Amino acid sequence: MSTNKYSKHDSNQGILKTTSVLSLGTLSSRVLGFVRDMILAKFLGTSFRADAFFVAFRIPNLFRDILGEGGMNSSVVPVIAEYAQKDKKDLMVFLNAVFVLLMMALSLLTVVGIILAPVIVRLIAPGFMEDPEKLQLTIRLTRIMFPYLILIGLTAYGMGVLFVFRSFMIPAFSPCLLNVSIITSALIAVKLPVDQVFCLAGGVLFGGVLQLGAHIVPILRQGVRLRIPRVLDHPGVRQVGRLIVPRLFGSAVYQLSVFVDTFCASLSSVVGLGGISAIYYANRILQFPMSIFGIAIASAILPTLSGFAAGQNMEEFRRTLIFALKSILLVMMPMAVFLVLFATPIVRLLFERGAFDAYSTAITAQALLFFALGLFWFAGAKILVTAFHSLQDTATPAKVAALCLLVNAALNFILMGPLKVGGIALASAISSGINFFVLLSILSDRLKGLGDGLLEYSSKVFLSAIVMGGACYLLWHYLAIAQELVRLIIVTAMGVIIFFQMCAIFRIQQAQRILAWILRRP
Secondary structure (H helix, E strand, O other): OOOOOOOOOOHHHHHHHHHHHHHHHHHHHHHHHHHHHHHHHHHHOOOHHHHHHHHHHHHHHHHHHHHHHHHHHHHHHHHHHHHOOOOHHHHHHHHHHHHHHHHHHHHHHHHHHHHOHHHHHHHHOHHHHHOHHHHHHHHHHHHHHOOHHHHHHHHHHHHHHHHHOOOOHHHHHOHHHHHHHHHHHHHHHOOOOOOHHHHHHHHHHHHHHHHHHHHHHHHHHOOOOOOOOOOOOOHHHHHHHHHHHHHHHHHHHHHHHHHHHHHHHOOHHHHOOOHHHHHHHHHHHHHHHHHHHHHHHHHHHHHHHHHHHHOOOHHHHHHHHHHHHHHHHHHHHHHHHHHHHOHHHHHHHHHOOOOOOHHHHHHHHHHHHHHHOOHHHHHHHHHHHHHHHHOOOOHHHHHHHHHHHHHHHHHHHHHHHHHOHHHHHHHHHHHHHHHHHHHHHHHHHHOOOOOOOHHHHHHHHHHHHHHHHHHHHHHHHHOOOOOHHHHHHHHHHHHHHHHHHHHHHOOOHHHHHHHHHHHHOO
């Protein structure tokens, strides 16, 4: 029942293998997600109905991150990893106790959320009160989709259990089921004499059922049997409780930041019409590299770092963390440059059809451009927060997040006047950068240094990305191809080649190692 510990020689290879599985699953989900969003954009555009749906869907997701998915990743996984090395019977009692308590908490929160939906919607999107029809539609959709919180919260718990047992396939690919369900509901909705947004809401709930169901058999195969325990007061539960309280605070702080963004984007008199939808679509594009690489690497290293921390092997902990930071920098830096340069054609190709017109493209591309400036900070901070959680320290990231919330809120109100929705995105990018550097400084002191040539390495990657960006920009403007999609594909392919060629010139070993690992795979 013990977890598989990576040695000094193969921990990075194990992380790469795990990351490849998670990345492939995430890539599949994101591709389906883009298909889903293209369909939503065609039918809803950036209309008031789109704003209502996205706000309503965001509300249960907000509480999910606070009590469900976020708590599982940071608080439960390290404790499960510790108990998995002990007695199997005690582990089963612990897992069942957590399951029952989580089910009770999620159910209670769902009931309260349905009852208080009018209050919650008014708090999150006060600008909707100017349009009674939009407000009432959002409240109704929120009540319909709130039970999704129970389904996805329990799914997140199942993911955490499977992560500890090094079973990554189902957690990687199960999010595809939600996208398939929403796409199917959207296609069915156009043939029925009903409001399309209500069919989409039903698709969200059915997708949650599919995701939860997909985890049941794999968990049973690991020898886990879900039963009602005689007592819930297990020592492991108390340990999770000590970890989860500051983590809940940290998640609440993050969601308050989302609330501030939504609040500002709903003020159409300041940022213009369609602000919420523009932020949503821009975030969807940004989350593509974030999920495929950033979140995948963070998820892959969590059980590994937790094992090293439990065994007091801090040198391997430090080495693995540095490897993860270098890997994420290698991917996110050129990606950020590319998104900044080609935000408009990317948005136009993905979404501009039907109700999503040229104005929708313009405001979404503006938000994407400024979000992209903070792409590495978003992903890098995720890696660092994972490291703190592996050390069973959930308080420090929460305190730093609270500081960054204040910065983000202040910058939102300063920047959204001159930059509209772009100012909201830029505020998030800047506050994320502050979050990253503060966490890096604290963790470096705690681990007695995280240098290992990070500054020199970062400079080389940055220069490689800039050269790539300049070449792609010239190629885009001088390539005589009328089809924008074909031109973007060619420019992207050339950009990848140029970037890795620059990495070879600068002797960036991380790039060489990753390429060698990819080429060795059958």
